[in-house]
Amino acid sequence: MSDPGTPLDDGVAGPGESPEYDRSVSAPPAIETVGLSKTYGGKVRALVDLDLRVERGEVFGYLGPNGAGKSTTIRLLLDLIRPTAGRVSVLGLDTRTDGVASRRSVGYLPGDLRLADRLTGHEQLESLARLRGRVDETLRDELCERLGVILDRPIRQLSRGNRQKIGIVQAFMHRPELVVLDEPTAGLDPLLQNEMRALLRETAADGSTVFLSSHSLDEVQHVADRVGIIRSGRLVDVDAVESLRERSLRHVTITFAEPIDPSAFGSLDGVRVVSVDGPVVRLSAPETAMDALVKSASRHAIADLVSQPADLEEIFLELYREDDDGR
Amino acid sequence: MALVAAIFPSIESSPDFNKLVESYPDVLKSLFGIAEGGDITSGAGYLDVELWSFMLPLLVLVLAIGSGARTFAGEEDAGRLELVLSYPLRRRDAVLAKGAAVAGEIVVVCVAAGITILVFDPLVGLDLSFPRLASALMSLAALGLLFGWLALAVGAAVPSRTLAIGIPAGAAAAAYLVSGLHELAGWLDPFRVLSPFWLVGSSPLQKGADGWGVLAVVVAALVVLLAGSRLVERRDLEAP
DSSP: OOTTTTOOOOGGTTTOHHHHHSSSSOOOOOEEEEEEEEEEEEEHHHHHHHHEOOTTTTTEEOOOOOSSSSSHHHHHHHSOOSSSEEEEEETETTTSSSHHHHHHEEEOOOOOOOOOOOBBHHHHHHHHHHHSSSSOOOHHHHHHHHTTTTSSSSSGSSSEEEHHHHHHHHTTOOOOOOOEESSSSOOOHHHHHHHHHHHHHHHTTTTTTTEEEEEEHHHHHOOOOOOEEEETEEEEEEEEEHHHHHHHHEEEEOOOOOOOOOOHTTTTTTOOOEEEEEEEEEEEEEEEGGGHHHHHHTTTOEEEEEEEEEEEEHHHHHOOOOOOOOO | OHHHHHHHHHHTTTTTTHHHHHHSOOHHHHTTTOTTTTTTTHHHHHIIIIIIIOHHHHHHHHHHHHHHHHHIHHHHHHTTTHHHHTSSSOHHHHHHHHHHHHHHHHHHHHHHHHHHHHHHHHHHHOOOOHHHHHHHHHHHHHHHHHHHHHHHHHHHSOOOOHHHHHHHHHHHHHHHHHHHHHHHHTGGGGGGGGGGGHHHOOOHHHOOOOHHHHHHHOOOOOOOHHHHHHHHHOOOOOOO
């Protein structure tokens, strides 16, 4: 159905050509947004001036607290909503003018997945396959088996996690060049979350691109190559996961055998003493400082040590304290 | 509907019924399509009054508007369009495909109504003319198509199930009243040409439906559907 007059800028092949050609160096990026903005109802600025480039074959984590603009970005990529300003291209195709062609090679798992409740899983996947035109049935059956999808019961009888599995299968079943997943592990048990991560890594190893949104750094950092952080509709940072992890905070609570002088910890790089309550010392520390912290603490007798990842909002507060003007 | 047909023999055998009906106030006669010179004790006249003047159009319109509103506005409201429209298809094609499905439902209902009437025809001696029955069913289908597609188009143009039901239902009620009352209320008379009910003609089983009127209504329905399929491209899809 692609328009014969479709402009293919810089003469490179668009998606739908042979995969070898697509993933060659000259292929356009998987996602490119320029000055992308979305304002709802003339005043709610859901997304402000987003410039983002996601290369082919990478797993890109799109990280931000709830309501930061993650779903807005994703829905713009799929042309479900239209930008107030700026433009988006997916696999080298402008989503406004070549939306159908660009979506042909995209798989999407919505954050709030709604399926046809009366259909069985099998019927739902069949109906979506017809809509898609071409799917890889072997891959689909393989995925269903791997995730343990319940195919023969009406979807309305399935739990959230089991519905999510159907959503995952439909997003991958046509071997898309770009998979867009909005909070994909919501409702999945830890075992399946692992399976999901493995699936994402395999997809990237095959040369496809994964765009993965999440509000949890821990969820993203084990699978993503790069991470973009969005907050209040603005992209605040794009970084390799390792450098983000260096800055990712842990909450450390150490209970010593007896009260100690905590000032030694304060001199460690990035470590902050949050509170001292008798023998209990609470600190915040980046992951990279953990080794030094534990070694320093071990000079005293330790009764207990607990280390927990800080949630994203806290990391933001820590990282962007200077320009923090509220939520 | 079967019940209505089954009662017919008792009406047919009472010639006084015509006198009774003639004594009805003009407003009622006008609304229920009791034609001048019509004969309610004939099979065609009886069904015109009992089914075509109100009950059957109401049934078809409720079904058509419900179907038209459900298929786009209802699906969007339930969040189910999010996934479907992320697939490689144009929104306008989705609207047209849904329009075809709504039309299919209307045809099924009209054919079912026709079959029911044909089954009862010999049983209770309605003595209907088949071409007129066919034209009466077409006029019904045309009305269903117009208001069903209007519901679909409104839902495509704006993300509101309330409007997708309210606008066609309100329009149908207004059009019905204009068509029924324009002869009695002179100021309504110029508006009659806007009423699809007036365009397809009343008492179709006795006089046959107005072919040009039916065509005009179908054309209007197509225009409405096409407008909906264009307007849907201009807006944001509501998030689930």
